[in-house]
Amino acid sequence: MKVLSRQARLPHEAPIEARGLVKRYRDVPAVDGVDLTVQPGDIYGFLGPNGAGKTTTLRMFLGLVRPDAGSVRLFGREAAKDGIGALQGVAGFIEEPRLYPYLNGRENLQLLAAFDRGGQGEAAIDEVLEMVELRDRGGDRVSEYSQGMRQRLGIASCLVRQPRLLLLDEPANGVDPAGLRYMRELLGRLSDEGITILLSSHLLAEVQQVCTRVAMISRGRIVYEGGMDELTRAAGRRYRLEAADIDRAARVCRSLPTVDDVRSDHGELSFRVDDDDGLEALVAALVDARVGIRALIPETDSLERLFFELTDEPVAVTA
Ligand SMILES: Nc1ncnc2c1ncn2[C@@H]1O[C@H](COP(=O)(O)OP(=O)(O)O)[C@@H](O)[C@H]1O
Ligand SMILES: [Mg+2]
Incomplete structure:
Protein backbone atom coordinates (compact mmCIF):
# COMPACT_ATOMS: atom_id res chain seq x y z
CA MET A 1 0.00 0.00 0.00
CA LYS A 2 2.89 2.34 0.65
CA VAL A 3 4.80 1.41 -2.47
CA LEU A 4 3.60 4.21 -4.71
CA SER A 5 3.88 7.91 -4.00
CA ARG A 6 0.67 9.84 -3.47
CA GLN A 7 0.94 11.45 -6.89
CA ALA A 8 1.45 8.12 -8.64
CA ARG A 9 -1.56 6.64 -6.90
CA LEU A 10 -3.91 9.48 -7.78
CA PRO A 11 -6.17 8.42 -10.65
CA HIS A 12 -6.93 10.68 -13.59
CA GLU A 13 -10.66 10.08 -13.94
CA ALA A 14 -13.07 11.53 -11.41
CA PRO A 15 -13.54 8.96 -8.64
CA ILE A 16 -17.23 9.90 -8.51
CA GLU A 17 -19.35 11.66 -11.08
CA ALA A 18 -23.05 11.63 -10.34
CA ARG A 19 -25.52 13.30 -12.67
CA GLY A 20 -29.19 13.86 -12.02
CA LEU A 21 -29.52 11.00 -9.56
CA VAL A 22 -33.10 10.36 -8.48
CA LYS A 23 -34.51 7.71 -6.16
CA ARG A 24 -38.14 7.65 -5.11
CA TYR A 25 -39.77 5.57 -2.44
CA ARG A 26 -43.51 5.31 -2.91
CA ASP A 27 -43.43 8.30 -5.25
CA VAL A 28 -41.67 10.41 -2.64
CA PRO A 29 -38.17 11.42 -3.79
CA ALA A 30 -35.52 10.45 -1.24
CA VAL A 31 -32.87 11.74 -3.65
CA ASP A 32 -34.02 14.37 -6.09
CA GLY A 33 -31.57 15.15 -8.90
CA VAL A 34 -28.18 14.94 -7.23
CA ASP A 35 -25.16 16.18 -9.22
CA LEU A 36 -21.88 15.64 -7.50
CA THR A 37 -18.27 15.36 -8.63
CA VAL A 38 -15.49 14.07 -6.43
CA GLN A 39 -12.00 14.81 -7.75
CA PRO A 40 -8.91 12.69 -7.17
CA GLY A 41 -7.43 13.38 -3.75
CA ASP A 42 -10.54 15.00 -2.28
CA ILE A 43 -11.64 14.38 1.26
CA TYR A 44 -15.21 15.10 0.38
CA GLY A 45 -17.83 15.79 3.01
CA PHE A 46 -21.42 14.88 2.25
CA LEU A 47 -23.31 16.80 4.85
CA GLY A 48 -26.98 16.85 5.70
CA PRO A 49 -29.47 16.29 8.49
CA ASN A 50 -31.00 12.90 9.15
CA GLY A 51 -33.33 11.79 6.39
CA ALA A 52 -31.81 14.17 3.81
CA GLY A 53 -30.85 11.35 1.43
CA LYS A 54 -27.17 10.71 2.18
CA THR A 55 -27.38 6.96 2.67
CA THR A 56 -29.64 6.51 -0.35
CA THR A 57 -27.16 8.47 -2.49
CA LEU A 58 -24.25 6.35 -1.24
CA ARG A 59 -26.24 3.20 -1.93
CA MET A 60 -26.63 4.34 -5.53
CA PHE A 61 -22.90 5.10 -5.74
CA LEU A 62 -22.15 1.55 -4.66
CA GLY A 63 -24.69 0.01 -7.00
CA LEU A 64 -26.79 -1.29 -4.09
CA VAL A 65 -29.86 0.65 -5.18
CA ARG A 66 -30.87 1.33 -8.77
CA PRO A 67 -31.55 5.01 -9.50
CA ASP A 68 -34.94 5.94 -10.96
CA ALA A 69 -33.10 8.50 -13.08
CA GLY A 70 -29.58 9.75 -13.61
CA SER A 71 -26.27 8.01 -13.57
CA VAL A 72 -23.16 7.57 -11.50
CA ARG A 73 -19.66 6.84 -12.74
CA LEU A 74 -16.82 5.71 -10.52
CA PHE A 75 -13.46 6.28 -12.20
CA GLY A 76 -15.38 6.60 -15.45
CA ARG A 77 -17.22 3.28 -15.13
CA GLU A 78 -20.94 3.02 -14.69
CA ALA A 79 -22.30 0.43 -12.28
CA ALA A 80 -25.49 0.05 -14.32
CA LYS A 81 -23.45 -0.97 -17.38
CA ASP A 82 -20.21 -2.40 -16.07
CA GLY A 83 -21.69 -4.28 -13.11
CA ILE A 84 -19.33 -5.33 -10.37
CA GLY A 85 -16.34 -4.23 -12.48
CA ALA A 86 -17.34 -0.63 -11.80
CA LEU A 87 -16.50 -1.19 -8.15
CA GLN A 88 -12.90 -2.11 -8.72
CA GLY A 89 -10.74 -0.06 -6.38
CA VAL A 90 -13.79 1.09 -4.41
CA ALA A 91 -14.54 0.14 -0.82
CA GLY A 92 -16.80 1.46 1.88
CA PHE A 93 -19.61 0.83 4.24
CA ILE A 94 -23.20 1.95 4.45
CA GLU A 95 -24.67 3.01 7.79
CA GLU A 96 -22.16 0.91 9.68
CA PRO A 97 -19.49 -1.67 8.97
CA ARG A 98 -20.68 -5.27 8.89
CA LEU A 99 -18.61 -7.12 11.45
CA TYR A 100 -18.94 -10.40 13.29
CA PRO A 101 -19.06 -9.40 16.96
CA TYR A 102 -18.13 -12.85 18.27
CA LEU A 103 -14.95 -12.98 16.20
CA ASN A 104 -11.89 -10.96 16.97
CA GLY A 105 -10.72 -8.06 14.83
CA ARG A 106 -8.07 -10.05 12.99
CA GLU A 107 -10.48 -12.91 12.24
CA ASN A 108 -12.95 -10.45 10.77
CA LEU A 109 -10.28 -9.16 8.42
CA GLN A 110 -9.10 -12.68 7.55
CA LEU A 111 -12.63 -13.70 6.60
CA LEU A 112 -13.05 -10.69 4.41
CA ALA A 113 -9.67 -11.07 2.78
CA ALA A 114 -10.39 -14.72 2.03
CA PHE A 115 -13.75 -13.85 0.53
CA ASP A 116 -12.48 -10.91 -1.43
CA ARG A 117 -9.21 -11.92 -2.93
CA GLY A 118 -8.83 -15.63 -2.33
CA GLY A 119 -6.82 -14.97 0.81
CA GLN A 120 -4.31 -12.24 1.51
CA GLY A 121 -1.16 -12.67 3.47
CA GLU A 122 -1.09 -12.05 7.18
CA ALA A 123 1.37 -9.26 6.43
CA ALA A 124 -1.36 -7.26 4.67
CA ILE A 125 -3.68 -7.77 7.63
CA ASP A 126 -0.96 -6.70 10.04
CA GLU A 127 -0.42 -3.64 7.93
CA VAL A 128 -4.06 -2.52 7.92
CA LEU A 129 -4.42 -3.26 11.65
CA GLU A 130 -1.36 -1.11 12.19
CA MET A 131 -2.78 1.69 10.04
CA VAL A 132 -5.93 1.92 12.15
CA GLU A 133 -3.93 1.37 15.35
CA LEU A 134 -5.70 -1.82 16.31
CA ARG A 135 -2.70 -4.09 16.15
CA ASP A 136 -2.67 -4.58 19.93
CA ARG A 137 -6.41 -5.25 20.00
CA GLY A 138 -6.62 -7.49 16.95
CA GLY A 139 -6.98 -10.56 19.18
CA ASP A 140 -9.96 -9.16 21.10
CA ARG A 141 -13.54 -9.88 20.20
CA VAL A 142 -15.30 -7.14 18.29
CA SER A 143 -18.14 -7.28 20.83
CA GLU A 144 -15.65 -5.79 23.31
CA TYR A 145 -14.69 -2.90 21.00
CA SER A 146 -15.80 0.68 21.50
CA GLN A 147 -17.83 2.26 18.72
CA GLY A 148 -14.73 4.13 17.54
CA MET A 149 -12.74 0.88 17.36
CA ARG A 150 -15.53 -0.76 15.35
CA GLN A 151 -15.55 2.08 12.87
CA ARG A 152 -11.77 1.79 12.59
CA LEU A 153 -11.98 -1.95 12.03
CA GLY A 154 -14.62 -1.19 9.41
CA ILE A 155 -12.14 1.10 7.68
CA ALA A 156 -9.44 -1.58 8.03
CA SER A 157 -11.78 -4.04 6.32
CA CYS A 158 -12.07 -1.57 3.44
CA LEU A 159 -8.29 -1.14 3.30
CA VAL A 160 -7.80 -4.88 2.88
CA ARG A 161 -9.23 -4.30 -0.60
CA GLN A 162 -6.55 -1.68 -1.36
CA PRO A 163 -9.07 0.92 -2.47
CA ARG A 164 -8.44 4.09 -4.45
CA LEU A 165 -11.82 5.41 -3.31
CA LEU A 166 -13.33 5.03 0.15
CA LEU A 167 -17.03 5.68 0.73
CA LEU A 168 -17.84 6.02 4.40
CA ASP A 169 -21.39 6.55 5.60
CA GLU A 170 -21.36 8.46 8.88
CA PRO A 171 -18.05 7.05 10.14
CA ALA A 172 -18.21 9.45 13.10
CA ASN A 173 -21.53 8.12 14.36
CA GLY A 174 -21.44 7.28 18.04
CA VAL A 175 -17.71 7.89 18.28
CA ASP A 176 -16.46 9.72 21.37
CA PRO A 177 -14.35 12.92 21.13
CA ALA A 178 -11.01 11.10 21.42
CA GLY A 179 -12.19 8.65 18.77
CA LEU A 180 -13.22 11.54 16.52
CA ARG A 181 -9.81 13.12 16.76
CA TYR A 182 -8.28 9.80 15.90
CA MET A 183 -10.68 9.34 12.97
CA ARG A 184 -9.67 12.71 11.55
CA GLU A 185 -5.99 11.82 11.73
CA LEU A 186 -6.64 8.46 10.12
CA LEU A 187 -8.57 9.99 7.23
CA GLY A 188 -5.76 12.51 6.75
CA ARG A 189 -3.19 9.72 6.61
CA LEU A 190 -5.25 7.70 4.12
CA SER A 191 -5.61 10.77 1.97
CA ASP A 192 -1.83 11.24 2.09
CA GLU A 193 -1.53 7.70 0.77
CA GLY A 194 -3.49 8.77 -2.30
CA ILE A 195 -6.91 7.44 -1.36
CA THR A 196 -9.85 9.64 -2.33
CA ILE A 197 -12.43 9.73 0.45
CA LEU A 198 -16.10 10.62 0.58
CA LEU A 199 -17.69 10.62 3.99
CA SER A 200 -21.21 11.49 4.93
CA SER A 201 -22.12 13.15 8.19
CA HIS A 202 -24.90 15.01 9.90
CA LEU A 203 -22.27 16.68 12.07
CA LEU A 204 -21.10 19.98 10.74
CA ALA A 205 -17.99 20.18 12.93
CA GLU A 206 -16.86 16.78 11.80
CA VAL A 207 -16.97 17.66 8.12
CA GLN A 208 -15.57 21.12 8.71
CA GLN A 209 -12.43 19.88 10.38
CA VAL A 210 -11.44 17.14 8.00
CA CYS A 211 -12.87 17.80 4.54
CA THR A 212 -11.42 19.74 1.65
CA ARG A 213 -14.70 19.90 -0.25
CA VAL A 214 -18.27 19.67 0.82
CA ALA A 215 -21.74 19.10 -0.58
CA MET A 216 -24.75 19.89 1.54
CA ILE A 217 -27.89 17.91 0.92
CA SER A 218 -31.34 18.79 2.15
CA ARG A 219 -34.52 16.92 1.29
CA GLY A 220 -32.79 15.04 -1.49
CA ARG A 221 -31.31 18.11 -3.18
CA ILE A 222 -27.81 19.53 -3.16
CA VAL A 223 -28.02 23.04 -1.74
CA TYR A 224 -24.29 23.80 -1.70
CA GLU A 225 -21.25 22.32 -3.34
CA GLY A 226 -17.76 23.73 -3.11
CA GLY A 227 -14.51 24.08 -1.24
CA MET A 228 -14.60 23.93 2.55
CA ASP A 229 -12.50 27.12 2.63
CA GLU A 230 -15.00 29.02 0.50
CA LEU A 231 -17.82 27.81 2.67
CA THR A 232 -16.09 28.89 5.86
CA ARG A 233 -15.35 32.23 4.25
CA ALA A 234 -18.95 32.61 3.12
CA ALA A 235 -20.07 31.94 6.65
N1 LIG B 1 -35.78 1.49 1.75
C1 LIG B 1 -36.52 2.59 1.94
N2 LIG B 1 -37.87 2.57 1.84
C2 LIG B 1 -38.61 3.67 2.01
N3 LIG B 1 -38.11 4.88 2.30
C3 LIG B 1 -36.77 5.00 2.42
C4 LIG B 1 -35.90 3.85 2.25
N4 LIG B 1 -34.63 4.28 2.43
C5 LIG B 1 -34.69 5.58 2.70
N5 LIG B 1 -35.97 6.02 2.71
C6 LIG B 1 -36.41 7.42 2.95
O1 LIG B 1 -35.62 8.27 2.14
C7 LIG B 1 -35.26 9.45 2.84
C8 LIG B 1 -33.77 9.60 2.87
O2 LIG B 1 -33.20 8.60 3.72
P1 LIG B 1 -31.66 8.35 3.88
O3 LIG B 1 -31.04 8.28 2.54
O4 LIG B 1 -31.47 7.19 4.79
O5 LIG B 1 -31.20 9.73 4.59
P2 LIG B 1 -29.91 10.03 5.47
O6 LIG B 1 -28.91 8.96 5.25
O7 LIG B 1 -29.46 11.37 4.98
O8 LIG B 1 -30.36 10.11 6.89
C9 LIG B 1 -35.90 9.35 4.21
O9 LIG B 1 -37.12 10.05 4.18
C10 LIG B 1 -36.12 7.87 4.38
O10 LIG B 1 -37.21 7.62 5.20
MG1 LIG C 1 -27.95 7.75 6.65
Missing part, protein backbone atom coordinates in the same frame (compact mmCIF):
# COMPACT_ATOMS: atom_id res chain seq x y z
CA GLY A 236 -17.45 34.32 8.02
CA ARG A 237 -15.70 33.61 11.24
CA ARG A 238 -16.85 34.92 14.55
CA TYR A 239 -14.74 35.11 17.63
CA ARG A 240 -15.33 36.05 21.20
CA LEU A 241 -12.58 38.00 22.90
CA GLU A 242 -11.90 38.16 26.61
CA ALA A 243 -9.64 41.00 27.61
CA ALA A 244 -8.63 43.00 30.66
CA ASP A 245 -9.98 46.24 29.18
CA ILE A 246 -12.96 45.28 27.05
CA ASP A 247 -13.83 48.86 26.01
CA ARG A 248 -10.38 49.51 24.67
CA ALA A 249 -10.45 46.15 22.89
CA ALA A 250 -13.79 47.08 21.28
CA ARG A 251 -12.33 50.41 20.07
CA VAL A 252 -9.40 48.58 18.45
CA CYS A 253 -11.80 46.13 16.78
CA ARG A 254 -13.90 48.97 15.37
CA SER A 255 -10.85 50.79 14.06
CA LEU A 256 -9.85 47.96 11.71
CA PRO A 257 -11.45 47.60 8.25
CA THR A 258 -10.90 43.82 8.27
CA VAL A 259 -12.99 43.36 11.42
CA ASP A 260 -16.72 43.83 11.28
CA ASP A 261 -19.96 43.20 13.08
CA VAL A 262 -18.35 44.11 16.40
CA ARG A 263 -20.71 43.54 19.30
CA SER A 264 -19.97 44.39 22.88
CA ASP A 265 -22.27 44.31 25.83
CA HIS A 266 -22.11 43.24 29.44
CA GLY A 267 -18.35 42.86 29.23
CA GLU A 268 -18.64 40.45 26.29
CA LEU A 269 -16.98 41.30 23.01
CA SER A 270 -17.42 39.45 19.75
CA PHE A 271 -16.59 40.23 16.14
CA ARG A 272 -16.29 38.74 12.68
CA VAL A 273 -13.24 38.40 10.42
CA ASP A 274 -12.99 36.99 6.91
CA ASP A 275 -9.78 35.02 7.25
CA ASP A 276 -6.57 34.34 9.16
CA ASP A 277 -4.99 37.57 7.92
CA GLY A 278 -7.82 39.59 9.40
CA LEU A 279 -7.44 37.79 12.70
CA GLU A 280 -3.67 38.25 12.79
CA ALA A 281 -3.99 41.95 12.02
CA LEU A 282 -6.42 42.33 14.88
CA VAL A 283 -4.22 40.49 17.38
CA ALA A 284 -1.24 42.64 16.35
CA ALA A 285 -3.32 45.80 16.79
CA LEU A 286 -4.54 44.65 20.21
CA VAL A 287 -0.99 43.94 21.31
CA ASP A 288 0.11 47.37 19.99
CA ALA A 289 -2.66 49.00 21.98
CA ARG A 290 -1.50 47.04 25.04
CA VAL A 291 -4.82 45.27 25.47
CA GLY A 292 -4.24 42.22 27.63
CA ILE A 293 -5.81 39.32 25.69
CA ARG A 294 -7.11 36.64 28.03
CA ALA A 295 -8.88 34.42 25.52
CA LEU A 296 -9.84 34.36 21.86
CA ILE A 297 -12.58 31.83 21.27
CA PRO A 298 -13.89 30.81 17.84
CA GLU A 299 -17.66 30.59 17.66
CA THR A 300 -18.80 27.79 15.41
CA ASP A 301 -22.36 28.88 15.03
CA SER A 302 -21.80 30.98 11.90
CA LEU A 303 -21.47 27.93 9.68
CA GLU A 304 -24.39 26.36 11.45
CA ARG A 305 -26.44 29.47 10.72
CA LEU A 306 -25.41 29.38 7.07
CA PHE A 307 -26.45 25.76 6.84
CA PHE A 308 -29.79 26.64 8.34
CA GLU A 309 -30.26 29.44 5.80
CA LEU A 310 -29.47 27.07 2.95
CA THR A 311 -31.59 24.18 4.09
CA ASP A 312 -34.22 25.55 6.42
CA GLU A 313 -33.29 22.64 8.65
CA PRO A 314 -31.23 22.48 11.80
CA VAL A 315 -27.99 20.55 11.71
CA ALA A 316 -26.18 19.18 14.71
CA VAL A 317 -22.89 20.83 15.54
CA THR A 318 -21.71 18.16 17.91
CA ALA A 319 -22.83 14.65 18.77
